[in-house]
Amino acid sequence: MTDTHCPAPIGFADVVDYWAGDLTRPEEDRIEEHVFTCADCARELAAAEALARAIAAVAREGRFHSVVTDAILNRLAADGVRVRTYTLDGTGIVPCAVWVDDDLVVARIRADFAGVDSVSVVTRLASGDEIGRLSDVAVRPGQREILNAISAAHLRKLPPTRVRVTVTAPIESGERTIAEYTLEHAGAFDRLSGER
């Protein structure tokens, strides 16, 4: 094996930017020229590519819990991921369930986010057990909803139960509640048999 100790490594940050497509053409050329003469940095690039591929695989299978954007939902739809959507606008209890062929469940959480830069979204069962917490979710001026995505496989494990979603914003003395929503989760169903 040659070139086992690179005297001038590219650095993982540049490798990531290269793979993400955020470098200029001359910067890309420089990275490529180095990688083709340096086995160490080629391994760093291979590591970044493997991680990127794994992240895409996790997302493509709907195996994540995160705030998403319409761009992500569009990509998921193009990849054939089955997304079930519920809208939470505070007008009453939202009946919900998860079906056997769902991949991802998305809650469109609508609220008045005026004057808020970031929020936390906490999901609890009627028992008080917390099943999801998203902290420091950025809110843009004029934003009217947050798309909270949860793996359907995770939700299928839940029994029928009432679910409470609370959105809070940080303030000097702690946090204030912006909105609360209630869902009546009927459990997991098989579409064909209609059975749980």
Add this chain to the structure above:
Amino acid sequence: MTAAQTAGSVALVRESADTRPLTVSDGDLARAIAAAPAGAASAEESELYRRFAHRVRLYGLKHLRDDARADDLAQQVLLVTIERLRAGEVRNPDEIGSFILSTSRILAASSERKARRRERLTVQFHVQDLYAAPAVESVDIEAAQRCLHSLAERDRRVLILTFYAEKSASEIAETLGVTGTVVRVARHRALERLRECVQGAKP
């Protein structure tokens, strides 16, 4: 049939001493191939392939955005490289890496001709039984899922937007209300943490 399928269909890695990684420099390896009669430097040719095929494949993934085409590119570039070495047409063997990169750039830009050329070279030089599909590093998906969820929500979202939705740093910055620089720093730190977590999860 892709190059990967072609490569995978034959016995590619011989269990003999001459397939063990050689310790010579890239330049010496290239010189050995160039100096030997055609077919007489099979160990050196295999080693050259082992060292560079995955780099060409990464180049192909980056620019062609397609696994099969990237595999094809890796196969074809190394075939062309060995052809040129055997013909004495590589002027500076010490810069074999740069030669392979240049060849990758040229061939990636002319992808419509690749399949035909590969078939002709394979027949002409009888080298198809020397090569394996490029080694591809992989990450356990279960570990990746678990480690992804151990990250802060914003970092997780940056990684998914970048590597799944294929959004640029500036596009993500617009979504998050921060600068592109902040996104890039957060992204590489998050990927570094993910890497450490996944490596720590290995048995």
